[in-house]
Amino acid sequence: MDSEATPVHAEIALVVNGTEHRLRVDTRASLLDTLREDLGLTGSKKGCDHGQCGACTVLLDGRRANACLALAVAHDGAEVVTVEGLARDGRLSPLQEAFIEHDGFQCGYCTPGQLCSATAVLDEADRGWPSAVTEDLTADPVLDDDEIRERMSGNLCRCGAYTGIVKAVREAARETETDGARA
Amino acid sequence: MRPFVYERATSADEALRLHEDGARYLGGGTNLVDLMRLGVEEPARLVDVSRLPNGEIELRPDGSLLIGAAVTNSDLAADRTVRESHPMLAQAVLAGASGQIRNLATVGGNLLQRTRCSYFQDADKPCNKRVPGTGCPAREGEHHNLAILGHSEACVATHPSDMAVALAALDATVHVRGRGGERTVPLRDLHRLPGDDPRRDTVLDSGDLITAVEVPPLDIPSRYRKVRERASFAFALVSIAAALDVEGGTVRDVRIALGGVAHRPWRALRAEEALRGAPAIGEEFQRAAEAELAAAEPLRDNAYKVPLARNLIVRTLTELGERS
Numbered sequence: 179m180d181s182e183a184t185p186v187h188a189e190i191a192l193v194v195n196g197t198e199h200r201l202r203v204d205t206r207a208s209l210l211d212t213l214r215e216d217l218g219l220t221g222s223k224k225g226c227d228h229g230q231c232g233a234c235t236v237l238l239d240g241r242r243a244n245a246c247l248a249l250a251v252a253h254d255g256a257e258v259v260t261v262e263g264l265a266r267d268g269r270l271s272p273l274q275e276a277f278i279e280h281d282g283f284q285c286g287y288c289t290p291g292q293l294c295s296a297t298a299v300l301d302e303a304d305r306g307w308p309s310a311v312t313e314d315l316t317a318d319p320v321l322d323d324d325e326i327r328e329r330m331s332g333n334l335c336r337c338g339a340y341t342g343i344v345k346a347v348r349e350a351a352r353e354t355e356t357d358g359a360r361a
Numbered sequence: 362m363r364p365f366v367y368e369r370a371t372s373a374d375e376a377l378r379l380h381e382d383g384a385r386y387l388g389g390g391t392n393l394v395d396l397m398r399l400g401v402e403e404p405a406r407l408v409d410v411s412r413l414p415n416g417e418i419e420l421r422p423d424g425s426l427l428i429g430a431a432v433t434n435s436d437l438a439a440d441r442t443v444r445e446s447h448p449m450l451a452q453a454v455l456a457g458a459s460g461q462i463r464n465l466a467t468v469g470g471n472l473l474q475r476t477r478c479s480y481f482q483d484a485d486k487p488c489n490k491r492v493p494g495t496g497c498p499a500r501e502g503e504h505h506n507l508a509i510l511g512h513s514e515a516c517v518a519t520h521p522s523d524m525a526v527a528l529a530a531l532d533a534t535v536h537v538r539g540r541g542g543e544r545t546v547p548l549r550d551l552h553r554l555p556g557d558d559p560r561r562d563t564v565l566d567s568g569d570l571i572t573a574v575e576v577p578p579l580d581i582p583s584r585y586r587k588v589r590e591r592a593s594f595a596f597a598l599v600s601i602a603a604a605l606d607v608e609g610g611t612v613r614d615v616r617i618a619l620g621g622v623a624h625r626p627w628r629a630l631r632a633e634e635a636l637r638g639a640p641a642i643g644e645e646f647q648r649a650a651e652a653e654l655a656a657a658e659p660l661r662d663n664a665y666k667v668p669l670a671r672n673l674i675v676r677t678l679t680e681l682g683e684r685s
Contacts, residue, residue: 183364183405205367205407208394228395229462241435241464247391248465251367252409295461302460307439310455310593315444331593332459 190254194219195263203250210234210245213260221261221290225334232333235291236260242298244332261290264297272353273297276346284337292333296347299329300354321351362397369409373538373572379408380568386410388470389433391462396475400484401491411467415572418443424578430469430536430571434458434524437468447576449583449602453527456587459594469571471524472535472551476562476624478507478518489515490559505662506590506598509670510654511623516559517660519621520552521596526620527585528574529628530602536573539566548574552625559624581606581614582684586677588621588669597621599670603677607641607685615678617653619670629653632674641682643675650674 186205191198194217201216210227213219213236225233227246234245237259245258264271273296276282283289299321308315311328319325326347327340335343370376376386384406385393396402415429420442428437437443438454458466480486480498487495499507499517507517525548533548551563565571583604589595600620606613615636617629632653639645650671657667 185364186366188367205365206362206397227398229391229459232459232461235461238464242461243464244391244461247389247394247462249367249387249390249394249407252369252387252390252407252411254369298460302439305439306441307435308444308451308455309460310452312455315448315451316441328593329460332461 188251188254190251192250192253192255193257195259201250205249205251207250208246209236209238209248209250209253209258212250213245213258219260219262222294223287223290225288225291230334231288231291232295233288233291235294235333237294237298240301242295259294261293264293271297273300273346273350276349276353277343280342280345280349282339282342282346283335284339288333288335288337292330292335292343295330295333296343296350299326299347300351302329303351304354321348323348326351362400363403363405365404366406367409368406370413373413373415373570376408376410376413376570377538377540377568379406380570381406382567384408384568386469386473386570388431388467388473389462389465390470391458391466392470392474396482399482401482410469410570413572420446424580426576428468428574428576430467430573432468434463434466434468434471435460437524438463447527447531447579447583449579449585449604450524450527450531450576452585453523453600453602456585456597456600457523468524468574471522472528472548472571472574473563473565474522476518476520476552476555479503481518490518490555493558493560500660504660506596506621507660507663508623509657509659509663509666510619510627511554511625512658513555513557513559515557516555516624518555518559518624519596520562520623520625521621522626523585523587523597523600523620525552526600526618526626527602528576529626530583530604530616530618531576531579532616533574533576535571536575537565537569538572539569543572545575549626549628555624562624579604582681583616584677584681586673588673599666599673601670601673601677603674603681605641605678605681605685607682610640612636612639612641612645617674617678619674622657622666622670629674631656636678641678641685643679646675646678647671
């Protein structure tokens with residue numbers, strides 16, 4: 179290991195929850211550490227730091243991603259939405275409301291990642307993306323419990339609040355279908 | 362993590378120019394960044410190739426696909442053309458990783474993720490793949506999920522990609538840009554067996570850049586199945602990509618590739634050979650599976666993979682035979 183190597187920095191721009199930031203980052207910095215340490219957005223959590231638990235999930239250019247595996251420097255110019263950006267005009271999103279209604283959490287550590295991930299799950303289903311449990315790859319997917327479990331498998335909950343999480347996502351999916359509104 | 366210089370390439374030429382000794386190409390980073398954090402990979406320079414202008418999927422008039430190396434796994438699996446023309450490929454991609462990781466991971470990066478095991482990923486442990494000559498603790502240690510075919514004294518790790526297994530069955534070819542210009546490599550020959558040099562996972566040279574994957578047309582029933590220790594988001598214990606064409610009760614064409622059993626995607630050529638022209642019945646599927654698995658050399662704790670692979674082959678071919 180070359181412990182003598184000097185850190186390398188780069189200038190990047192990120193639009194986070196609608197606000198543009200210009201930052202100087204160490205090339206080694208993850209998007210997660212940049213959000214938490216440089217921008218003070220501590221909603222996104224560091225669980226495993228290896229892409230296995232999903233606690234760091236954010237929306238990166240509209241798609242869910244593990245912020246721990248993303249190098250900030252590689253996402254210069256990206257638009258990022260964190261859990262802090264899911265509410266609109268002070269109102270929780272229907273998905274966030276459903277998590278409260280159905281007790282989709284216990285300790286809450288995984289919740290920001292669950293919420294960002296589930297927000298994207300609704301959008302992916304809306305766009306007709308199949309999953310590993312979709313029988314007919316060419317049909318429009320219906321978010322039943324099996325589909326939700328499969329699509330949310332990148333988010334672990336050590337408290338085991340899965341039952342409530344599945345119910346919450348199912349209700350939000352139904353509302354999305356009914357209203358045509360994005361959760 | 363060791364400090365590194367970051368460069369973003371906007372063309373394949375530029376990527377090759379920016380690559381130097383000790384550099385790595387960066388796709389989505391879902392494996393590379395993780396290995397850097399673990400101290401397993403210590404590149405002095407990353408050349409980001411995720412924004413090269415090869416993020417498109419093209420269906421060509423003959424029914425073949427040309428998939429750009431920067432296409433994300435999500436976009437590949439969601440592509441309506443791919444879902445209709447090569448369902449086995451979409452299924453394989455969807456069977457891999459999580460929704461979050463598939464959004465980051467690229468086709469080129471998926472192929473070049475490291476063949477690995479838990480000892481390889483622990484920089485404090487000996488590992489011939491990481492530090493040649495230090496030994497392979499997996500042979501005597503934790504190996505229940507490792508190779509049964511084609512392994513060596515030096516290494517028993519497995520290649521974890523699902524997508525590559527489907528591409529191996531589909532006779533895909535990989536388009537590579539290197540110092541000597543462009544060339545194509547059959548996907549089946551891209552990954553190596555470990556032999557006595559497990560450091561290298563593939564036949565590519567330093568600086569070689571995968572620019573696209575070409576997939577021939579597929580007009581027979583196909584299926585990807587994966588057996589794992591939990592229902593989702595886990596590597597395969599054994600997986601299979603299979604396609605079968607039956608006419609008048611006889612096997613006309615068959616493709617079988619296995620995942621989770623070797624240092625590379627394992628194309629089951631012996632089984633295929635045994636089946637071409639044979640009756641499409643369970644006994645023949647079983648005989649063919651056994652012919653392939655006769656070469657298996659299971660380790661102390663992974664002998665279960667032999668009947669698992671056999672049963673997976675028989676079940677999947679039986680199901681495809683009913684659809685053919």
